[in-house]
Amino acid sequence: MGIWFNRHAISQCARSLIAVCSELHFGARSFCNNLNNGIALKDKKLVRSGRNLIDMFSLHVLLQQCARRRCLLIGKGCHALAIHLGLAADTITCNILINLYTKCGMNDCAHHVFDAMPFKSIVSWNTMIAGYTCNGDDLQALKLFSKMHQEGTQMSEFTLSSTLSACAAKFATIECKQLHTIAMKLALDSNSFVGTAVLDVYAKCNMINDACLVFEKISEKTAVTWSTFFAGLVQNGLHEDALRLFQSSQREGLVEEARCYFSLLISDQIVEPNVLHYSCMVDVLGRSGKTDEALELIQLMPFEPTASMWGSLLGSCRKYRNVGLARLAAEELFKLEPENGGNHALLSDVYAASGSWEDAVLARKYMNDSGAKKDMGSSWINTKGKAHIFGREQKEELFV
DSSP: OOTTTOHHHHHHHHHHHHHHHHHHOSHHHHHHHTTTTTHHHHOTTTOOOOOOOOOHHHHHHHHHHHHHHTOHHHHHHHHHHHHHTTOTTOHHHHHHHHHHHHHTTOHHHHHHHHHHOSSOOHHHHHHHHHHHHHTTOHHHHHHHHHHHHHTTOOOOHHHHHHHHHHHHHHTOHHHHHHHHHHHHHTTOTTSHHHHHHHHHHHHHTTOHHHHHHHHHHOSSOOHHHHHHHHHHHHHTTOHHHHHHHHHHHHHHTOHHHHHHHHHHHHHOSSSOOOHHHHHHHHHHHHHTTOHHHHHHHHHHSSSOOOHHHHHHHHHHHHHHTOHHHHHHHHHHHHHHOTTBHHHHHHHHHHHHHTTOHHHHHHHHHHHHHHTOBOOOOEEEEEETTEEEEEEGGGHHHHTO
16 A cells, blocks of 8 residues: 555554664764665664654754655655654644655655645645646646635745746746735735746746836846846847846946856857957956956957957956956957057056056056057036037146
8 A cells, every 4th residue: 555554564664764763873964874875774783673762853854864865765764754753743844744755756745745734834835836846747836826825824935936936837927917916915026036936927928018017126136037037038039128238237247147148148049149248248257356257258259359358358457456367468459459558558557556566667668669659538528518528738728
């Protein structure tokens, strides 16, 4: 009849595990460290008929380790031990068992434990719904959520986000709108987890206008939120909007967000990345201090590096005082723009920022000797509808 109904098997397995745990002398954690090699169960000398009981905490540790390692055989033995110890109705024990069985892909076993629970906490519902979703049984996840809602059980952001993931997999727009309404009633629609999940469903169901509204309302946008929105724009053919989002992340220095967008651009077949996209990514990495990563991107990209890329990298080297990389970037700039004295001046600034004053003076001297000229700075003002440009040498005239 199987482990569920064979009391003799349950009793025997429980006694064996009790004996094993008592003989090992170093607790549940050490016992789990030996799960992979099977020594603990194969050694017949350890399997005795002792009645030494481990406590509930140690059993929970055993079950959690089994779930983490996807060790179903030992997990079932621990389940038998839980029944032997009278913990079959304990809520925390059952929650851990549900997690174990869903992690091992045994949804039926998990649901058996869930149905038999005399009291189901919100963790019980969340774990079961998340288990169905992770194992691709999205319809059951939606049905279980509906039952939870009918019973009036309190929901959390994790309940909604897990169920919304099932909606996204099934392109269930009606259910998504219902969940979105529930989230608004619970004041969870601006939550990062819930909002991102709603955004994902709307984007996948071609409801991009609704997705935009959800995106704007999310209070704290994570890298996952930004990348989900970016992917939604691309999937719905809004490539220009997606590129503007990528460029805005460059200006605001959102490194992880920009990295997500860039990865999507590289892997997507519709939008073909060009040298401008690579230039933006180099700038983002450099501004955040990841100058070595920026250099690696320049060297690996399928385009010839531009002067703006090397100039951006050189400017970042000044900020983070990376003299070695600054020399490399400057050499490439001198090849591309031999007459641009600004590059020499920027290299001189890098030396000065790092305290290499002699090198700074030499860089300025080389600029003068080579005939390279640095464009003078200028500014402008608008008076009476006309723009007036003036340089540094005109400052006295300006204040007259």
